[in-house]
Amino acid sequence: MTFLRTHRTLATVIAFxxxxxxxxxxxxxxxxxxxxxxxxxxxxxxxLVGINIVMTVSLGxxxxxxxxxxxGHAGFxxxxxxxxxxxxxxxxxxxxxxxxxxxxxxxxxxxxxGLLAAAAGYLVxxxxxxxxxxxLAIVTLSANELIRTVIRVTEVLGGPRGLGGIPKLTTLExxxxxxxxxxxxxxxxxFSSYGRSMKAVxxxxxxxxxxxxxxxxxxxxxxxxxxxxxxxxGGVFAHLLQFIHPDNFSFVKSLEYLIYLYVGGSTxxxxxxxxxxIFTFLPELMRGLQKWRLVPQRHRKEVSA
Amino acid sequence: xxxxxxxLINGIQLGSIYALIALGYTMVYGIVRLIxxxxxxxxxxxxxxxxxxxxxxxxxxxxxxxxxxxxxxxxTGLLGFIMEKLAYRPLRYKSRLSALITALGVSLFLENFCxxxxxxxxxxxxxxxxxxxxxxPLPGSLGLIIDNVxxxxxxxxxxxxxxxxWFVNKTLIGKQxxxxxxxxxxxxxxGINIDVVISTAFIVGPALAGAGGILFxxxxxxLNSPSxxxxxxxxxxxxxxxxxxxxxxxAVLGAYIMGxxxxxxxxxxxxxxxxxxxxxxxxxxxxxxxxxxxxxxPEKV
Numbered sequence: 001m002t003f004l005r006t007h008r009t010l011a012t013v014i015a016f017x018x019x020x021x022x023x024x025x026x027x028x029x030x031x032x033x034x035x036x037x038x039x040x041x042x043x044x045x046x047x048l049v050g051i052n053i054v055m056t057v058s059l060g061x062x063x064x065x066x067x068x069x070x071x072g073h074a075g076f077x078x079x080x081x082x083x084x085x086x087x088x089x090x091x092x093x094x095x096x097x098x099x100x101x102x103x104x105x106x107x108x109x110x111x112x113x114g115l116l117a118a119a120a121g122y123l124v125x126x127x128x129x130x131x132x133x134x135x136l137a138i139v140t141l142s143a144n145e146l147i148r149t150v151i152r153v154t155e156v157l158g159g160p161r162g163l164g165g166i167p168k169l170t171t172l173e174x175x176x177x178x179x180x181x182x183x184x185x186x187x188x189x190x191f192s193s194y195g196r197s198m199k200a201v202x203x204x205x206x207x208x209x210x211x212x213x214x215x216x217x218x219x220x221x222x223x224x225x226x227x228x229x230x231x232x233x234g235g236v237f238a239h240l241l242q243f244i245h246p247d248n249f250s251f252v253k254s255l256e257y258l259i260y261l262y263v264g265g266s267t268x269x270x271x272x273x274x275x276x277x278i279f280t281f282l283p284e285l286m287r288g289l290q291k292w293r294l295v296p297q298r299h300r301k302e303v304s305a
Numbered sequence: 306x307x308x309x310x311x312x313l314i315n316g317i318q319l320g321s322i323y324a325l326i327a328l329g330y331t332m333v334y335g336i337v338r339l340i341x342x343x344x345x346x347x348x349x350x351x352x353x354x355x356x357x358x359x360x361x362x363x364x365x366x367x368x369x370x371x372x373x374x375x376x377x378x379x380x381t382g383l384l385g386f387i388m389e390k391l392a393y394r395p396l397r398y399k400s401r402l403s404a405l406i407t408a409l410g411v412s413l414f415l416e417n418f419c420x421x422x423x424x425x426x427x428x429x430x431x432x433x434x435x436x437x438x439x440x441x442p443l444p445g446s447l448g449l450i451i452d453n454v455x456x457x458x459x460x461x462x463x464x465x466x467x468x469x470x471w472f473v474n475k476t477l478i479g480k481q482x483x484x485x486x487x488x489x490x491x492x493x494x495x496g497i498n499i500d501v502v503i504s505t506a507f508i509v510g511p512a513l514a515g516a517g518g519i520l521f522x523x524x525x526x527x528l529n530s531p532s533x534x535x536x537x538x539x540x541x542x543x544x545x546x547x548x549x550x551x552x553x554x555x556a557v558l559g560a561y562i563m564g565x566x567x568x569x570x571x572x573x574x575x576x577x578x579x580x581x582x583x584x585x586x587x588x589x590x591x592x593x594x595x596x597x598x599x600x601x602x603p604e605k606v
Contacts, residue, residue, distance in 0.1 A: 135546075145539075160576060
């Protein structure tokens with residue numbers, strides 16, 4: 001145990017691998033009548049949880065650890081989703097038939113999506129992170145809706161019809177590898193000297209500045225870093241659902257991530273992983289109670305606040 | 306020329322509704338420094354109140370429009386009061402972030418609670434014909450179309466705005482509101498009851514949004530679902546920020562800029578109309594970070 005405590009990266013990887021093994025076993029072993037406990041529906045949900053975890057942890061880097069208030073995270077997800085879907089579907093017509101060519105293209109596509117999202121993050125962050133408090137929230141929200149509008153008027157991206165026919169390249173394994181790599185990278189960033197500067201900026205911007213931390217630069221850095229991961233998750237998301245629509249990435253989606261983050265606790269990585277796990281499942285389990293779907297979110301949030 | 310004037314008129318109509326919503330955002334922000342996301346849903350409640358109350362009012366009073374708008378304003382004002390009491394007051398001296406997240410929570414709650422079958426229901430509803438739209442014949446050859454609903458929208462919002470300016474600038478409670486928004490601790494040392502002032506802001510703002518909801522119903526005639534408020538609220542909020550949040554004339558100015566630019570952009574491309582607001586906002590915030598009429602507040606150490 002002491003060894004795992006001092007080697008947190010390894011511990012994270014082991015936890016993820018254990019979770020994968022358990023889920024895989026549950027989806028293969030015939031535990032209940034007529035088949036395994038976890039059918040395709042649950043596997044899809046678990047994959048969504050993985051994507052939401054990466055989104056939430058990356059949002060937590062900005063909102064929790066740097067103390068800024070970004071409420072437009074879904075916009076960067078949209079940039080990544082549309083870029084990667086554009087590359088695999090519209091330009092290269094990748095299909096799942098030949099995994100040896102499909103996966104290199106897929107990986108290149110989601111990384112390109114991440115890079116473009118990071119570039120968008122820089123464009124939004126560089127001017128607006130100089131603003132204080134609420135204004136950052138407003139600019140990120142506007143950027144989210146602006147990105148969505150641009151997608152809506154761009155005919156080649158499907159415009160308001162959405163973009164379909166994306167090959168299903170995201171499997172449970174892909175999501176797990178993606179989540180492990182992203183969470184470990186973000187964790188290591190937080191525990192580096194950059195991460196310490198971020199926390200200093202959060203606790204007192206003026207004190208941090210007088211300690212020779214370039215606060216604007218730190219904020220822009222973490223914002224771009226977080227937008228990169230949002231973009232990559234967008235790519236993975238697009239290849240999981242196989243259809244993306246601009247309305248998938250609206251302000252409402254960004255609010256969902258905020259709820260995931262604050263339910264789990266914004267200044268904890270494990271919290272940012274528990275939140276999405278609960279709240280991706282709970283609304284689905286209560287689908288039978290369709291219209292009550294979002295009511296408990298309010299309740300849970302009250303408890304944590 | 307005719308086309309230009311027509312879009313300008315449409316923009317003013319749209320701006321009038323935005324202005325009524327934006328005023329609520331700006332008043333609450335000016336006094337408690339909270340972005341009240343639930344304001345959008347209060348606007349929605351106002352619109353639905355019109356749907357449910359109009360037949361009753363028509364039966365009781367004969368004419369429906371004025372009693373309905375007053376009743377809707379009273380109900381949304383009461384809702385705002387309760388909301389502040391239950392959700393925001395316990396968090397007043399906690400961090401501002403938790404109040405902001407609570408506002409998001411209240412917004413989601415109202416939206417989904419109202420979608421329950423025994424509350425408003427999630428289905429499409431047709432707003433009752435409080436005012437039957439009639440074109441007003443205009444002299445001249447420009448081909449402008451102006452109807453009585455347009456005049457009503459602009460008229461009602463101008464009347465309410467004048468009342469609000471009178472309220473804020475001439476009455477005692479209005480003076481107290483300005484004092485609290487200027488400096489809360491000092492105002493409370495001067496014997497101003499902060500609780501009363503905050504409650505007033507949470508009654509007046511939502512009441513205006515309720516009136517906006519009725520005007521929305523009369524103008525567009527359809528209530529799609531209880532989530533209709535969110536986009537109107539978002540744009541009105543952007544309008545408030547554009548003019549300088551916390552500043553009442555600023556909210557009105559921002560709302561009209563927003564309405565007019567949206568009308569023009571929509572005449573080019575219907576998808577563009579939605580995004581133009583955000584582009585203008587980012588442009589203005591980069592040049593004037595505190596909005597058009599907002600005051601810059603330097604950070605004190």
